[in-house]
Amino acid sequence: MGQAESYEGNINCPVNRYRYSPLPQGCIRLLRLLPSEKSDSRLQGHLFNYPLGLLAAKTHLYEALSYVWGDLNNSRLISLGNYDFPVTKNLHTALLYLRDQYIERIIWVDALCINQEDLNEKGEQVRRMAEIYSKASRVIVWLGHMENHSNEALEPIRIAAQRPHGVDDKLTREAVFCLLRRPWFERIWVLQEVASARQILIKGGDTEMDGYVFCTGLTSKSFKYLYKDFPDLHTVVRPVIFLMSESLFRPKVVERTSNEFSLNIRPLSELLDMYHTRKATKQHDKLFALIGMSSDASIPTDLLPDYSTPWAQLFERLIRYLLGGDVAIRTCDTSERVLKSGSGYILGKVLSVTSSQHEDGQDVGLATRDIDGSFGPETQWRLPAIAKPVQVGDLICQLRGAAKPTIIRLCHDHFSIILIAPSLELKQPVSNTSLVFFLSWDWQDAHGKLSNLDDAQRSVDYSLPWHWGNQCAACSSELHELWCTGLILDEAEEYRLAENKLQQVLSGYEETIGAEDPRTLACMDKLALIHKKLELLNDEEPNMVPEELRGLRLSELSSLNDWTLRLKFKQKGSF
Numbered sequence: 001m002g003q004a005e006s007y008e009g010n011i012n013c014p015v016n017r018y019r020y021s022p023l024p025q026g027c028i029r030l031l032r033l034l035p036s037e038k039s040d041s042r043l044q045g046h047l048f049n050y051p052l053g054l055l056a057a058k059t060h061l062y063e064a065l066s067y068v069w070g071d072l073n074n075s076r077l078i079s080l081g082n083y084d085f086p087v088t089k090n091l092h093t094a095l096l097y098l099r100d101q102y103i104e105r106i107i108w109v110d111a112l113c114i115n116q117e118d119l120n121e122k123g124e125q126v127r128r129m130a131e132i133y134s135k136a137s138r139v140i141v142w143l144g145h146m147e148n149h150s151n152e153a154l155e156p157i158r159i160a161a162q163r164p165h166g167v168d169d170k171l172t173r174e175a176v177f178c179l180l181r182r183p184w185f186e187r188i189w190v191l192q193e194v195a196s197a198r199q200i201l202i203k204g205g206d207t208e209m210d211g212y213v214f215c216t217g218l219t220s221k222s223f224k225y226l227y228k229d230f231p232d233l234h235t236v237v238r239p240v241i242f243l244m245s246e247s248l249f250r251p252k253v254v255e256r257t258s259n260e261f262s263l264n265i266r267p268l269s270e271l272l273d274m275y276h277t278r279k280a281t282k283q284h285d286k287l288f289a290l291i292g293m294s295s296d297a298s299i300p301t302d303l304l305p306d307y308s309t310p311w312a313q314l315f316e317r318l319i320r321y322l323l324g325g326d327v328a329i330r331t332c333d334t335s336e337r338v339l340k341s342g343s344g345y346i347l348g349k350v351l352s353v354t355s356s357q358h359e360d361g362q363d364v365g366l367a368t369r370d371i372d373g374s375f376g377p378e379t380q381w382r383l384p385a386i387a388k389p390v391q392v393g394d395l396i397c398q399l400r401g402a403a404k405p406t407i408i409r410l411c412h413d414h415f416s417i418i419l420i421a422p423s424l425e426l427k428q429p430v431s432n433t434s435l436v437f438f439l440s441w442d443w444q445d446a447h448g449k450l451s452n453l454d455d456a457q458r459s460v461d462y463s464l465p466w467h468w469g470n471q472c473a474a475c476s477s478e479l480h481e482l483w484c485t486g487l488i489l490d491e492a493e494e495y496r497l498a499e500n501k502l503q504q505v506l507s508g509y510e511e512t513i514g515a516e517d518p519r520t521l522a523c524m525d526k527l528a529l530i531h532k533k534l535e536l537l538n539d540e541e542p543n544m545v546p547e548e549l550r551g552l553r554l555s556e557l558s559s560l561n562d563w564t565l566r567l568k569f570k571q572k573g574s575f
């Protein structure tokens with residue numbers, strides 16, 4: 001279904017290069033891989049149109065390949081009819097191993113079956129990936145040519161599936177470790193490809209194994225040492241194994257109200273929290289790969305796969321979909337980090353976390369605000385395994401315009417988003433203090449440890465609209481961020497942290513705008529209140545409080561929402 005196009009030059013521009021014809025509506029392309037009795041003969045095949053969307057059958061007689069493209073600059077040629085087509089070395093090797101001696105094989109493989117140079121077609125076909133993989137007779141997982149002892153890994157995994165305690169020697173450990181460190185396990189598209197599959201075949205070189213056996217072996221007691229010794233490996237491999245093992249029991253395709261197909265696994269926000277640190281060749285794919293797995297009733301059309309949309313614009317659209325339109329956003333095309341600000345209030349904080357390297361998820365103890373605004377007793381929440389595990393001290397906030405709360409972590413002068421929109425139903429206080437949040441969301445940082453917005457400024461044009469005018473522009477932006485951060489910590493009853501941030505603000509204001517500036521005076525007043533709260537909570541002696549702050553009465557405090565302070569007040573009456 002194509003024709004020749006003349007080129008001259010290297011292997012990436014062959015003399016007779018295949019040129020695609022437009023795909024009819026509802027069709028995909030399939031590769032007919034021709035047989036050969038000689039293993040070293042040139043790969044030959046044909047592409048043909050297949051009306052997948054027009055046929056009622058739930059399963060079709062083609063296989064879908066799940067693999068890693070590999071080095072784009074290391075190419076090999078295959079023949080499509082009379083024309084040449086360059087493919088990466090890894091794909092070329094996979095097709096050599098898949099080629100039969102006598103019978104042709106029908107395969108869907110993205111690099112060949114999608115015109116990668118036609119962005120419109122590419123976006124349309126990528127939207128159908130979940131459908132394509134779910135309707136294939138089986139999905140073939142190509143782990144690559146077996147090397148570095150990894151060729152000795154599949155058989156021990158098979159044995160472990162039968163005898164959980166039957167494998168334990170140094171060579172086997174090294175082989176399995178090398179196998180699981182292969183790039184295939186890190187790709188974000190792999191998640192959708194194996195979650196869609198009706199049947200999975202694991203293939204490495206000449207060795208083959210059923211996908212369910214592969215999962216059973218890797219989750220047996222024989223290989224728990226791997227996850228104990230290499231926790232990062234467990235973080236990468238665990239989601240793939242889980243989705244692969246559950247694929248047999250999962251409804252394969254669910255049609256949303258927007259007529260887009262999805263596997264209906266989890267809300268998009270939760271999928272992003274779980275998988276946004278996984279690898280993709282193109283930034284867009286970190287979103288597009290998860291849309292096909294989401295259970296959202298309707299995904300906005302401007303978020304659906306379209307590779308002509310600049311990354312920064314797509315990232316901003318995603319934030320507005322998740323958090324509403326009441327946030328100011330800064331993104332750029334070269335970064336997977338977004339900066340944003342918005343107003344909101346504190347709903348709670350994390351008091352305890354229990355997790356295990358060998359179990360999926362965390363048990364999180366939360367203190368959340370009651371209707372009257374006070375913090376209630378600790379409640380438990382079971383959280384699935386996510387890219388950035390929750391830690392004690394993380395805060396739960398509700399941003400204006402957002403349908404769900406957000407979990408954030410202190411990062412010097414701002415907060416880093418840990419969970420963008422978890423499915424957590426909390427009581428909304430009748431009255432609450434409106435606060436300004438400066439937030440970053442980093443898809444590359446796997447631990448939520450961004451230490452300073454200065455780091456983010458290097459990769460994002462940071463001309464934030466919420467900075468104060470032009471007065472003392474060199475200092476006011478950072479000091480204002482610290483001021484807002486201090487107020488948030490105060491509201492969350494993290495008084496020592498709030499004191500530290502506001503003391504930095506006060507020192508900065510005194511040096512730059514003077515002691516009599518209204519902002520400096522406001523900071524002094526807030527510090528006085530925090531010192532008084534600390535005195536109450538810790539029963540500090542009066543001589544430990546700065547002289548200028550002594551004598552402040554509890555009735556002069558601007559807020560009595562803190563349940564601990566109210567309790568002290570009931571006990572003491574006054575002081």
